[in-house]
Amino acid sequence: MSLLTRPRQQPDEGSDDRRPPSPVRRVLAVTATVLAFLLVLFALVAPNDLSKLTPLAFVRIPVEGLVGVVVLLLLPSRVRKPVAIAAGGLLGVLTILKLADMGFYASLNRPFDPVYDWTFLGPGLEFVQGEVGDFLGWVAAGLVIVVAIGLIVFTALSVSRLGGFVGKHRTGTVRGVALLAVIWLVLAPTGAQLTPGQPVAASNAAALAVNDLRQVSADIRDQQAFAREVDADTYAGQAPDKLLSGLRGKNVLLVFVESYGRSAVMNSSFAPGIDAVLDTGTKELQQAGFAAKSGFLTSPTFGGGSWLAHSTLESGVDVNTQYRYTSLINGERLTLARMFKDAGWRTFADDPANTRDWVPETQFYGYDSVYDSRNVGYQGPVFSYATVPDQYTMNFVRQHEMAKTGPVFGEIDLISSHVPWTPLPQLMDWNGMGDGSVFGPQAANGKQVKDVWPDQAKVQEVYGESIQYSLNTLISYLKNFGDDNTVMVFLGDHQPGTLVSGTAADHDVPISIVAKDPAVLNRVAGWGWTDGLKPSPHAPLWPMSAFRDKFLAAFGEQPTR
Template sequence: MSHTPPPAASSASPGRLSALPWLLRFGLAFGVLNTLLTFENRWPGFGLLYMPRLSFELCIGVAMLMAWVSWRGRLSAAATTWLSAGFMALVAVRYAFVTVPAVLGRPVNVYWDGRHAGELLRVAAESMSAWQLAAGLGVTVVGVWLLGWIVRTAIRTLAASLTWPVGRPWVLGSVAALSASFVAYVPDVRDTRWFFSLPLTPTIVNQSRLLAQVWLPERVEAALGPSPAFDGGLSGLEGPQGRADVVLIFAESYGAVVFDQPDLWAALAPSRAELAQAIALSGRQVVSARITAPTFGGSSWLSHATLLSGVNTAAHADHHLLLASQRQTLVSHFARNGYRTVGWMPGLKRPWPEGAFYGFDRLADDAGMGYRGPDFGYWRIPDQAAMALLHEQELRFDADASDRKPRLVVFPTTTTHAPFHPIAPLMDWHKLTAADGGYRMEDVRTALANPLASQRPTPNYLASMRYQYGWMASYLKDMAPRPLVWVVVGDHQPPALVSGQGATWDVPVHVIADDPALMRILLAGGFVQGLELPAAALGPMEDLTPVLLKLFDGAPPEHAEPIPSVAVGAPADLPAGPLPSGT
């Protein structure tokens, strides 16, 4: 009987012989999957950029996969297919997660971006020839198939490597250490996530919650609360000269701090007096109040949505939910009553599909209002130039145009936006609609030569406010059409660098009109005469919406006292004596 001798014993242990190939297989599979969940956008555009970061979701997924193969022994073909499909979906989410902010300038919104994806694809298809479209579809199909094969192969390799008992403790220990590092992170105190890519899970959870709420109307109602009644007929805007145009100006960073802090109040008193005098010289009157904004120092869109809808959107989730709803707004209310509605937004630089919620007849952004002058910083169109273009294109009254619709204009300003630099000079209005935009490059160089706001934030802010008061005074006195209702609302307080510690969230609201009956309605509702503010706020910003509805609908005031007559050139809220020169 023959006997086969055993092989010669190796001096190296079996574990050492298997460790290197195991590490290579595991590392390659993990590296491929990790890269597909951590890439970034190659700005600008739709390209991708490799980023040496770790995916926290993949680390947790490896631990779960190890538990599965420890229990079942292997990964079945069906399970591999499902895992590959789920992972491909995560890759698609990652692409949207990093690309949408680079292209649209905001985080991904599945509800709105999903609604417009088909339209974008249709436009892209119509811009290509048949062979280009066929080639593009072919490349897409091959690319998706190839990516699916890579993902499936990497998952199978990863699962097979996790069946080796010797390697499991090392994997489990690494996952535990990484998880502890991830959890130990404390914002602005202890940075233990610098080697992690931003996780996708919060985005998926938030977008899933939004879709669930949108698809269940009762949840929308519960989350947002009731809207005011948009059921009036705007009879309060009727007059001998026809229906009044309404211009709603969201004055950027115009906070009650300029009235509450004595030094800021005194610094702006001459410019404010000039505005008051211009209002009186134009034959109009002004009443003012203070309200509490839903945001502070930024996120202006929360105030815009709150006032236009009458629904509190202080929470970003509620803002997203509102824009995905069918709620009525001041815009839809005016449109239903025969007004042409215009969104005049010089600060809007990227596509804004959510703007469809408001239903403006015209939404003019940075590129769509026809500004031809030089750029004044990032917010390149000065407010006066934007107002000149608005007047020329929408508000200028043509006596021969008997069928002209009255206008509702929503105009968020930008010049008083941080960093309050550079600030354009005040110009002759007619020059601003010239072919060259009116400004000269010397104007830009002079504006840029002023110190940055980081060096002196309060003086720069005050300069921007003087500019705001100045162009408003000039327009109301020399250019404004009749009849007109001009509503100026601060969207939020300036940043804490200007407002200081402990500032309220209050903002001014001024209503300027040439109809005394409208002013009596507001005085009955808690406004005061002039540009100064009362001590107490009317309430949160959403409470202003029904007040404006009452004003526009001509509801009779209760216990209203008549407004004292104001002599032209001597407004009641101004001291006697000569007024300071303009800015």
């Protein structure tokens, strides 16, 4: 037989095509499978709260994993891989939501809202850019996107790899799943835990998916409920001459002190220093002829989202989500600012955190003048997030608004106590600030972020110092420039983040009314607030949304509607 007609030899069992994998390849294959298992385990059992993320939290049996393995075993081999990839992709998306929960619990002390909280991405990017610069901020944003996409892809591939593994080891897999299922069924009714709040018989992923779906449904229902709440305004149509008559001729300043929460004045390591400022300030203001009353309000937000608190207090409705905020500012609900304007006051807003136009300030709130970091003449340094020191802000208001004739109402947002709370400006001569350049050495020589973060004790210390600075600024302003027609209402917008206030902190913030004219405080005597700048632990607690109507009732006539 010639070579041309000889049958081609088939590879035998000992040929290279069927050679066992090398030790290196076996190690790599085992490593890849183990990593895939660990990623899927993290996705299934990791808690969505960083404070609960401990090694023992992973020593648990996820029922979703057991069900998933059974489904993969029952599927025909030809469809097992595509189903595993699809399931893994969904698990990756759920893991991203879980990571978002971790971030929100750490900063805002609540889970991520999958419908409305995407709007926090913009302010979050602006904050990062304020810390590291625009370019690095965009780089960080790009990395987050890459990581998110990579997490979905790798979770899908991991589930696919584990699907192939269980298909090759059916007998051992069935026995293992059966044993774990029995253990899960025995432990589930008992709620047995190796670490608090984390049952060994776990169902985290399913619970998270159900909770997110419920949140979506609740958000949809809330849209109609909020619309009814906004429309039910008892002060709509009230004659301007019946509004705020008890404050005629007064200059009224509504001042928000960033992150000034209940933890600042009680039950914390930094409260004694802040309380000392309030006690001393009360005495100094009394010597200057002022009196004050203080209480507590419950903010709609925690750790951030200041605009939700501002709009809640001014509008008298609970603005606790971004949807509610967007809906509110696109409507015609009356705000304190617009009521003061309608009643004859000149109005202004000063928000030094803004670096671009904030349309609601003129279109919704109705301010005559709006100031921000771009138009107050400040030429000094930024103090981390704070673009303008609080004292400069108050001095600008004194020189450009309070010096004008006629009564004025203004909302002022102080930001020196905004996270990361360092470096921090120091009080100086009110007449020596000029364009703010003199603050340069303070920013350069103060404690820097890298020297403080993420040490919790140091962060709490600088937070307390920042609140003391903001409060001392207001006290000094009133002592030096307040007169018989000055009325100041100052309050916190929300509690500081959990790193400072703790995971058990409430949403309460202090609020104080300061005036020299006794007639002003006499009108709020029935509120039961504490005398002085420091509220008693037993001072009345109202929702922040209740303040507008209580304030209007105290200083004007009851609505006719």
